[in-house]
Amino acid sequence: MSRKREFTCINCPLSCTVTVRPGEAGLTVSGNECRRGEEYALQEYTDPRRVLTGTVVVEGAALPRLPVKTDTPIPKALIREAAAALNKIKATAPVRCGEIIVPNFAGSGSNLVATRDLGPDLDL
Numbered sequence: 001m002s003r004k005r006e007f008t009c010i011n012c013p014l015s016c017t018v019t020v021r022p023g024e025a026g027l028t029v030s031g032n033e034c035r036r037g038e039e040y041a042l043q044e045y046t047d048p049r050r051v052l053t054g055t056v057v058v059e060g061a062a063l064p065r066l067p068v069k070t071d072t073p074i075p076k077a078l079i080r081e082a083a084a085a086l087n088k089i090k091a092t093a094p095v096r097c098g099e100i101i102v103p104n105f106a107g108s109g110s111n112l113v114a115t116r117d118l119g120p121d122l123d124l
């Protein structure tokens with residue numbers, strides 16, 4: 001990528017507009033009031049990532065679907081494919097919050113984990 005880009009830092013309510021410019025000496029960052037804004041903008045410029053949240057079908061549970069998320073942010077370019085893959089997953093109750101439902105989900109290097117306890121009754 002070789003063009004200037006601007007990002008709104010989401011790390012605090014100040015919402016600095018942070019600019020990343022490519023140059024012969026590498027990337028330069030301006031507009032940030034603190035180091036966190038620089039780190040955020042460089043990450044967004046070079047390798048934007050997001051935590052994917054959603055639900056999957058679960059068998060033997062009090063609810064038809066289990067809420068899940070990736071345990072770390074995954075590349076933004078993988079989000080669409082990974083979201084579609086949620087529809088092919090079938091978990092089996094009982095499930096504990098934090099339990100890995102799919103390791104290395106969609107080849108992202110992140111695990112898909114449950115975000116609540118769920119069994120035949122709502123509480124385990």
Ligand code: SF4
Nearest residue numbers: 009012015016034037
């Ligand atoms: S750069 Fe620092 S001060 Fe500005 S919004 Fe981000 S965290 Fe807040």
